[in-house]
Amino acid sequence: MKAKAEPRRRRSPKGESRRQEILDAATKLFSHGGFHTASLADIADAVGLTQAGLLHYFPSKAELLLAVLRQREERVLVDETADAANKGIAYAEAFVETLRRNEKNPVMVQLFAILSHEAIFTDHPAHPWFRERYAAVVIKATDQLAATIDETKLPPGTTVESIARLMIAAADGLRLQWLLDPKALERPKVMNEFFALLAPYIKKPD
Amino acid sequence: MKAKAEPRRRRSPKGESRRQEILDAATKLFSHGGFHTASLADIADAVGLTQAGLLHYFPSKAELLLAVLRQREERVLVDETADAANKGIAYAEAFVETLRRNEKNPVMVQLFAILSHEAIFTDHPAHPWFRERYAAVVIKATDQLAATIDETKLPPGTTVESIARLMIAAADGLRLQWLLDPKALERPKVMNEFFALLAPYIKKPD
Known part of the structure; x- marks a missing residue:
């Protein structure tokens, strides 16, 4: 029902907030150790997920990194457009x-x-x-x-x-x-x- | 005998050239993976030494990194002085x-x-x-x-x-x-x- 009522929203609000938690944790870990040192296990730990659980949201560490970068860039763009x-x-x-x-x-x-x-x-x-x-x-x-x-x-x-x-x-x-x-x-x-x-x-x- | 004849030279020419080999290998490895990813074992491997052998020339990975940086800076200074x-x-x-x-x-x-x-x-x-x-x-x-x-x-x-x-x-x-x-x-x-x-x-x- 919900999916039909909001056809453009592909993710549930709960899934969305979980996704954002993961992005925030990944940002913090990548910003210190870089991509190679920060492990998926550490990021999963930081949000209380297993690695398999985390991979449900992002298919790979590389995809997670790109999502972090894209989100940052979008935010800057929103501010600049303002x-x-x-x-x-x-x-x-x-x-x-x-x-x-x-x-x-x-x-x-x-x-x-x-x-x-x-x-x-x-x-x-x-x-x-x-x-x-x-x-x-x-x-x-x-x-x-x-x-x-x-x-x-x-x-x-x-x-x-x-x-x-x-x-x-x-x-x-x-x-x-x-x-x-x-x-x-x-x-x-x-x-x-x-x-x-x-x-x-x-x-x-x- | 040699040590007395050349009191200012604390290292033998062979030791000096070995030291330079290590610095060159470390430069190459640090310049790709950074300090954390490049391991002492990799650097020792690159010059055909054991880790213990390498530590005879540089007491730690951190000291080796600083030696690389100092040498680079000295070379730039020599060029600039010219x-x-x-x-x-x-x-x-x-x-x-x-x-x-x-x-x-x-x-x-x-x-x-x-x-x-x-x-x-x-x-x-x-x-x-x-x-x-x-x-x-x-x-x-x-x-x-x-x-x-x-x-x-x-x-x-x-x-x-x-x-x-x-x-x-x-x-x-x-x-x-x-x-x-x-x-x-x-x-x-x-x-x-x-x-x-x-x-x-x-x-x-x-």
């Missing part, structure tokens, strides 16, 4: 706002830092996901920055795509500095300075 | 030159990428080394950039230290983009664009 009224220069503010929001969830920041680096090897289950994710993020950022930057003002040989790559790289690299020594810097503040330094290249308002 | 005639704006060129040189040794680039991220946790044996290394690199870079940048031209609230942090962060973040997808970008080229974008803030020659 900020989407901002256009032009406000893109920089929205970008910094995302960093500020992420800081409240350091486990997720760690997860991304650790896993993106583990995934540089082509045999890592998240390698294609991260490679494609970065390619997509670079395209999106290039597009957003192109609306703000006056290309005629850029130094010869400098492209908007490179600025997008530098922006993403700066955020990732500052993340490492912050994770190694949280008192050494405020990532959103330093990132704001990156955008401030771009001022000579910003389009004048019409 | 470039030391360069001052002022040439600092940027020397920085990019180091990245270009490192690309020829991708295993070492991977090692640093993987281990610096593993080491964000305070219980990692290389945590203090990386935290102190980054603090030192930021101080050095700030010092070098201060000789080049005209602080009076910087946007309000922007500091030379932040530019140093952004420079280091950009190099680290571009490294991740390059390791995930080597064809997507040339790290030295994009890093050069970072320096080109700083042109409005560079001191005029006297």
Whole structure:
């Protein structure tokens, strides 16, 4: 009956909440030990399931990892869409706002830092996901920055795509500095300075 | 006899070359699996030693890791010192030159990428080394950039230290983009664009 009354909902509310519990436990364990060290047995233990019980929700450890990454990415997207009224220069503010929001969830920041680096090897289950994710993020950022930057003002040989790559790289690299020594810097503040330094290249308002 | 004739040399040439073999094997294994996955047994195997034999050269896996990191850092320093005639704006060129040189040794680039991220946790044996290394690199870079940048031209609230942090962060973040997808970008080229974008803030020659 219920399945017919709610045809789009493929999972029961109880199953859904169990699934989320597993994702939260996996996030915590992957964010510390990485994919290889965190075992399915540990994740199952953390939510009081057997390994067989856990595999009922996610068919493999690799699938569980990808579900964790996808969920994190969707949440960031929802937050960014909420900020989407901002256009032009406000893109920089929205970008910094995302960093500020992420800081409240350091486990997720760690997860991304650790896993993106583990995934540089082509045999890592998240390698294609991260490679494609970065390619997509670079395209999106290039597009957003192109609306703000006056290309005629850029130094010869400098492209908007490179600025997008530098922006993403700066955020990732500052993340490492912050994770190694949280008192050494405020990532959103330093990132704001990156955008401030771009001022000579910003389009004048019409 | 030999020990007296060469009082400064504490290790025999044969021991020294064995030690280097171990460091090279450890670099390779740590750069793939990280510190936790690579076992002393694997490293000993790779150089045809027993674990006990290997521990004769390095008292622990943690000490071996630190020796790998220190040696890499010393080599970079030797290369940079060779470039030391360069001052002022040439600092940027020397920085990019180091990245270009490192690309020829991708295993070492991977090692640093993987281990610096593993080491964000305070219980990692290389945590203090990386935290102190980054603090030192930021101080050095700030010092070098201060000789080049005209602080009076910087946007309000922007500091030379932040530019140093952004420079280091950009190099680290571009490294991740390059390791995930080597064809997507040339790290030295994009890093050069970072320096080109700083042109409005560079001191005029006297």
